[in-house]
Amino acid sequence: MLVGVPGDLPPPGPRPLLMTSLPAYPRLLLLGLLALLASGCANYLTPFETQRARPAPPTPTADALSALPPPREPIVAAVYRFRDQTGQYKALENVSTFSTQVTQGATSILMRALEESRWFVPIEREGLSNLLNERQIIQPIRAQHAGPEGEPLGPLPPLLYAGVLLEGGIIGYDSNVLTGGVGVRYLGTGGAGEYRQDQVTVYLRAVSTQSGRVLKSVHTTKTIVSQRVQGNLFRFVDLQRLLEAEIGYSYNEPPVLAVTEAIEEAVRALIIEGLRENLWAAAENVDPAQLNALFAAYDRETAAAEQLDAFGRDLGFARTGTAVSVSGAGNRLESDYADALVRPAGELAVRAHVSPRLSLGLAASGGSYGIDGLFDQLFLAGEATARYDFLPQERLTPFLQVGLGVVGVPDGSATREIFPHVRGGGGLEYMLSRGVGLSLALTNLYPLSEGLDGVEGGGPHDNLFLLQAGLTFHGL
Helix, strand or coil, X not given: CCCCCHHHCCCCCCCCCCHHHCCXXXXXXXXXXXXXXXXXXXXXXXXXXXXXXXXXXXXXXXXXXHCCCCECCCEEEXXXXXEECCXXXXXXXXXXXXXXCCCCCHHHHHHHHHHHHCCEEEEECCCHHHHHHHHXXXXXXXXXXXCCCCCECCCCCCCCCCCEEEEEEEEEEEEEEEEEEEEEEECCEEEEEEEEEEEEEEEEEEEECCCCCEXXXXXXXXXXXXXXXXXXXXXXXXXXXXXXXXXXXXXXXXXXXXXXXXXXXXXXXXXXXXXXXXXXXXXXXXXXXXXXXXXXXXXXXXXXXXXXXXXXXXXXXXXXXXXXXEEEEEEEEECCCCCECEEEEEXXXXXXXXXXXXXXXXXXXXXXXXXXXXXXXXXXXXXXXXXXXXXXXXXXXXXXXXXXXXXXXXXXXXXXXXXXXXXXXXXXXXXEECCEEEEEEEEEEEECCCCCCCCCCCCXXXXXXXXXXXXXXXXX
């Protein structure tokens, strides 16, 4: 057995800065401060104090509803029951529940919306039996008593009757229409974000009480968004001590507010479409130009809604037809030389869509590449290309592009003038407006033979990397 002496041992290296390297009391103090800091941060994330009752916040549609021009005469309208027709219960894992997905008080929400619009005089029909019972109680009391001057009180005035009956209900609640998320974790530290989108649909129709004819029927939809962001830390600070930390935040759009907004938008649409078809009229002092502006704005909203698909995605950003792209780039040569320069380049490309995701086209590019202190070489390239858009109807889509072509080197610094090559790359495109997209891509031009740097053979195969940014004009 070999026994080492102190002189044979290597000098001690620097000790890692760990919590265990601290004395006992400072270490306990530090842990206590960390606990206090975490509890203090939690106060901002989770309010412990209660809040007073307050008026419900107005929806974005409430202002548009109240801004409608006044009616010539308010319409007496009756709502017997505007109910939830979905029959859906909340979906909870491993739990049986009878809690419904949407509010059962949609009638009250509709009555409030009719009142706020100033176009309707809502009358009580949902609790009609209670109203009639109360009137029966009042009637004999009025017959047995007299007024302050001894005059008979007489019978009760007649109930209002409706000229229009409003029917319909909440006819759909679709859960998890869109879901997604992203996350990353490295050495026990990471974060993630998730989202979910539900959708509620409301139908509303106006029925004439004299003829039973359906005067007008409208429907609206509203998305309900839920989001969650969280981060966590899981790390050993010592061989026997583990540090764990978590932080997170979630947002769930209240379904009752979503239903309220959908009902208010249905009432607004019913009023505007009834105005256009002369089912009812605005006040005589309303300027016709104001009505024309109202109809034009409503038509724009309707046209924009027609561009949305079932998931709420704007189809107006769809990439269709012929596309022309203009881009600038910075390119760098990878070759046997280490001191490659970043040089400018440009590209013009034309593509035609053969399907929503696939497009074929031609591209021409040119620029220069060089090695510091050796040469600065011009080049021209042309390719036949194919591009695949993963999300062609979304505003932001990733894409992949491949091609086959030639690179020309006109001044002879390379070993030859023409290099056949393949092209590959990918990137992201964001639609700035309908028909105009901003793209960022990384592209590689890979010649099939060596010699771009003037040397055949050697280490890495010569190829060009281009970082491109440009504009694409779709639908030309």
